[in-house]
Amino acid sequence: MVDVIFSRNSVYQTAYHVVWCPKYRKPILTGQVGESCSRLIDEICDANSWPVITKEIQPDHIHLFVSIPPSISVANAVKILKGSTARKLFTLHPEIKKELWGGSLWSPSYYVGTAGNVSAETIQRYIERTEHIKGRR
Template sequence: MRKKSWRSTGAAVYSLNYHFVWSIKYRRRVLRAPVDETLKEAIKALCQEHGYELIALEVMDDHVHVFLSAPPKVAPSIIAKVLKGSTARTLFTKHPELKNILRNDHLWNPSYYVGSAGHVSSEINQRYIDGQKTKQEGGE
């Protein structure tokens, strides 16, 4: 469990959490032991190297869930590109048998899902913003 819900850089204080999901090309079920452990270690190392805080990680047989926090200067599309590209290279290098199962050296589907989350819900943010004008008019 994280000690605080926000992080900071020299220019920003933020709480940006992203849930990424991406799958194996053709939904092949290749992320079984020992490939899954290699993938987990690669994702952990990439998060550390790029300054992302890994919150949760689960590798299924044919897809991956990654929940992480990243600074606002890093676009989610860049995070996905880094994680998918680097892990594909790592897995093909350490598990060359994957090349026999997947054609043209494409490990991942080109698409992915990303959802954002902070420490408060969208409803709470909307109520807070809606209440600002009332607060100002009331002299608070």
């Protein structure tokens, strides 16, 4: 469920379903790289006070269901998430550079969808269900 958030100058209830992929859709988000990525996303969201509703790290893409305040554009939030995770993952796991030529970790595009309360629960169930099909590719 998406909570109503009270800030100093606004009250909001936002929920964004964001999906992004590694460059060339390489399945590199496994094992320690996937765990590091998950932890980094949590740290970035915590530092920015963006509540994570749910997330799922697949080998070749990330689903993040997050509440971002209206004062931050979704494009800027995604830029922060992708940029920070890329820098830190390349530092923590330099071996992934061998898989990705050109110096970029993430594909330049992403998907974002908005949700109200009813569809927010549906999105959350969908993301949580994908956990059970990780090995089916």
